[in-house]
Amino acid sequence: MTPHAQKAAIFNKDEVRTDWHDASLWMVRKKRDFAVSEIPEWEFLREFASDIKMHTLSKLDDYLELFEKAAIQNGATVHWAEDAKEHNDIVLTILNKHQAKKMVKSKSMLTEECHLNEFLERHNIEVIDSDLGERIIQMLNEPPSHIVMPAIHLKKEEIGELFHRELHTEKGATDPQYLTEAARHHLREKFHTAQVALTGVNFGIAETGEVVVCTNEGNADMGVHLTPVQIHSMGIEKLIPRRSDLAVFTRLLARSATGQPVTVFTSHHRNPKPAGEMHIILVDNGRTEQLGKPDFRSSLKCIRCGACMNTCPIYRRSGGHSYETTIPGPIGSILTPGIDLKKHGQLPFASTLCGSCTDVCPVKIDIHTQLYKWRQIVSEAGLPEAGNKTMMSIMGNGLASPTFFHRLGNIGRKLLRLFPGKERFLSFTVWTKDRDLPKAPVESFREWYAKQAKDA
Amino acid sequence: MPSKETILTKIKANRPNLWPLPDVPIFETLATDKKKLFIQILERGGSKVHCVDDSTQIHQVITTHFPENKRMVSALPFLEGIEGITTLHPDFYEGTEVAIIEGLIGVAENGALWVTENELGDVRVLPFIAQHLVMVISEKNIVGTMHEAYKKLGLPTTEGFGVFIAGPSKTADIEQSLVIGAQGARSLLVILTP
Numbered sequence: 001m002t003p004h005a006q007k008a009a010i011f012n013k014d015e016v017r018t019d020w021h022d023a024s025l026w027m028v029r030k031k032r033d034f035a036v037s038e039i040p041e042w043e044f045l046r047e048f049a050s051d052i053k054m055h056t057l058s059k060l061d062d063y064l065e066l067f068e069k070a071a072i073q074n075g076a077t078v079h080w081a082e083d084a085k086e087h088n089d090i091v092l093t094i095l096n097k098h099q100a101k102k103m104v105k106s107k108s109m110l111t112e113e114c115h116l117n118e119f120l121e122r123h124n125i126e127v128i129d130s131d132l133g134e135r136i137i138q139m140l141n142e143p144p145s146h147i148v149m150p151a152i153h154l155k156k157e158e159i160g161e162l163f164h165r166e167l168h169t170e171k172g173a174t175d176p177q178y179l180t181e182a183a184r185h186h187l188r189e190k191f192h193t194a195q196v197a198l199t200g201v202n203f204g205i206a207e208t209g210e211v212v213v214c215t216n217e218g219n220a221d222m223g224v225h226l227t228p229v230q231i232h233s234m235g236i237e238k239l240i241p242r243r244s245d246l247a248v249f250t251r252l253l254a255r256s257a258t259g260q261p262v263t264v265f266t267s268h269h270r271n272p273k274p275a276g277e278m279h280i281i282l283v284d285n286g287r288t289e290q291l292g293k294p295d296f297r298s299s300l301k302c303i304r305c306g307a308c309m310n311t312c313p314i315y316r317r318s319g320g321h322s323y324e325t326t327i328p329g330p331i332g333s334i335l336t337p338g339i340d341l342k343k344h345g346q347l348p349f350a351s352t353l354c355g356s357c358t359d360v361c362p363v364k365i366d367i368h369t370q371l372y373k374w375r376q377i378v379s380e381a382g383l384p385e386a387g388n389k390t391m392m393s394i395m396g397n398g399l400a401s402p403t404f405f406h407r408l409g410n411i412g413r414k415l416l417r418l419f420p421g422k423e424r425f426l427s428f429t430v431w432t433k434d435r436d437l438p439k440a441p442v443e444s445f446r447e448w449y450a451k452q453a454k455d456a
Numbered sequence: 457m458p459s460k461e462t463i464l465t466k467i468k469a470n471r472p473n474l475w476p477l478p479d480v481p482i483f484e485t486l487a488t489d490k491k492k493l494f495i496q497i498l499e500r501g502g503s504k505v506h507c508v509d510d511s512t513q514i515h516q517v518i519t520t521h522f523p524e525n526k527r528m529v530s531a532l533p534f535l536e537g538i539e540g541i542t543t544l545h546p547d548f549y550e551g552t553e554v555a556i557i558e559g560l561i562g563v564a565e566n567g568a569l570w571v572t573e574n575e576l577g578d579v580r581v582l583p584f585i586a587q588h589l590v591m592v593i594s595e596k597n598i599v600g601t602m603h604e605a606y607k608k609l610g611l612p613t614t615e616g617f618g619v620f621i622a623g624p625s626k627t628a629d630i631e632q633s634l635v636i637g638a639q640g641a642r643s644l645l646v647i648l649t650p
Contacts (some may be wrong), residue, residue, distance in 0.1 A: 023595075027463075040484050051476070052478065054472070055474075056473045057471065057475070058472050058473060060471055081459060086459060129630070130639070132627045132639075133629035156633070160501045177633075178634050180630065184639055209611060210612070216638065217639045219638070219640075222639055225580040225584065225585075226585070243612075244480065247480070247605070248480055250602050251566075251602050261566035262568050262602075265584075266622075267619045268618045271616035273533065273580060273616075288466035289470070291467065291472075294472070297470075321572070339620040395524045434618075
């Protein structure tokens with residue numbers, strides 16, 4: 001079994017909880033369907049979004065320079081980071097320059113990818129994740145299990161217990177309204193005392209140098225506007241050429257993510273506040289390599305809505321943590337093998353290739369095709385995840401030779417008769433783990449056909 | 457080589473052939489009554505909407521909605537001098553319970569209202585830090601879709617910060633249960649003027 005399958009098996013031990021997880025995400029998928037049904041031009045928007053992103057990728061160097069120029073003109077400072085380490089060093093340098101010891105952060109998958117929190121904590125900086133879900137998992141010392149709903153795997157009883165311990169809420173209290181209120185008070189204090197705020201970026205606009213951040217809670221803006229120094233960490237693929245392109249993307253993003261017609265706040269940050277500082281860090285960290293892979297470069301169109309996770313039958317029933325990547329689910333499974341084939345090469349196999357991810361993707365990434373293509377690469381690299389090699393080679397030979405196939409069928413039917421119901425005698429293949437073997441037929445089709453021919 | 461050059465060189469080597477940039481049409485809403493749709497979507501998202509006949513009624517609407525003597529701060533010039541409403545000052549917004557601001561554009565398809573730092577008296581944090589938010593907008597400024605909104609917005613000129621606000625702050629991070637009033641305003645009252 002692959003590490004993902006092992007983790008998924010553990011997740012599935014609690015059947016009630018697995019069903020609950022599955023249903024929660026399916027509910028979000030249904031909300032998405034409703035929101036999409038209200039937009040007659042939805043399919044055109046997907047096509048435009050895809051083309052705008054592909055165009056940007058085809059001129060990414062030009063657009064990055066354009067963006068940098070505009071941002072500098074606005075009064076922002078632009079930094080370039082080749083990898084996670086350089087990104088983290090830049091953040092630390094900014095913090096040190098201001099002798100800052102406390103930083104509030106709003107949701108950013110990029111900083112998860114860079115493991116920024118751990119790095120800063122090692123340098124005695126207190127990092128406070130300010131999105132409610134992110135704060136919860138930060139207190140639990142867990143990674144997010146979903147890119148939009150980081151604490152989707154947790155029950156309110158567990159969060160109630162955690163808040164009782166950390167925020168001194170009443171013991172046994174589980175009401176989400178009450179718990180959210182407690183977090184509001186806790187975080188408002190942090191916003192007022194932090195010296196630096198860091199956010200992720202949903203869209204960077206090349207022609208204006210603006211960064212656009214989409215949130216529902218208002219936490220990103222609380223941080224950015226209350227602290228003197230604001231930092232925006234941005235993957236280089238987040239660029240779009242024109243401000244008007246935001247119309248396409250804001251219409252697609254929230255509807256795909258949570259089924260809302262738009263996020264509550266769509267903030268356009270262009271220049272620093274009076275006497276403030278604004279830093280934008282442009283991060284590569286493997287993106288330029290992915291750009292060089294013709295079969296996989298379109299994965300860089302991703303706008304991180306999470307729709308592919310909500311719809312994926314494997315994700316819904318295995319949980320985000322089973323993927324052991326920053327970005328789990330179908331999109332994570334095509335983004336991460338390029339970073340570390342040995343470690344993540346197993347993930348393209350965590351799929352039924354049903355194609356539902358591709359159907360819901362707002363920027364038309366052919367996710368399931370790329371999953372299939374990664375499987376070919378993993379197999380050619382001879383990695384053990386490439387399915388059940390022994391079984392595959394027996395099957396391959398068997399199906400290629402009629403005589404051998406005939407004999408194999410005979411042996412199979414005999415075995416089935418000798419060990420009826422003993423489905424686990426094939427336990428070396430995971431195939432029979434959850435499947436019963438059929439009853440052995442009296443004769444094969446070929447034997448039956450031969451008899452018919454004789455009788456006629 | 458500095459990181460900027462390294463990254464740009466790698467992109468030049470790895471980028472695909474030029475892909476054309478599409479011209480995106482201005483999609484309009486199919487709804488015949490944009491105002492009705494705007495109100496409907498706002499209410500669906502947990503906001504309250506109140507229509508007035510002229511701006512002199514705004515004060516009345518606000519005091520009806522907030523009968524207790526809450527600390528109200530207004531960035532609207534025509535509310536200046538009215539008892540109980542403080543005019544916004546950049547050094548004097550802490551503890552704001554109700555912030556009253558103007559929305560420049562309303563978007564019918566998603567209930568979003570555009571506001572920039574100019575309408576916030578340069579206090580960018582105002583609509584987030586206030587416990588309750590009141591946004592006043594003329595129904596003449598309601599457009600159908602985001603395409604129309606960005607067309608109207610054009611490129612930024614003086615404003616360093618602008619935001620679409622589409623309701624009270626909210627979260628569903630605990631078991632997908634919707635909670636209104638996450639970290640920003642707990643409620644949004646939209647007052648529509650002619």
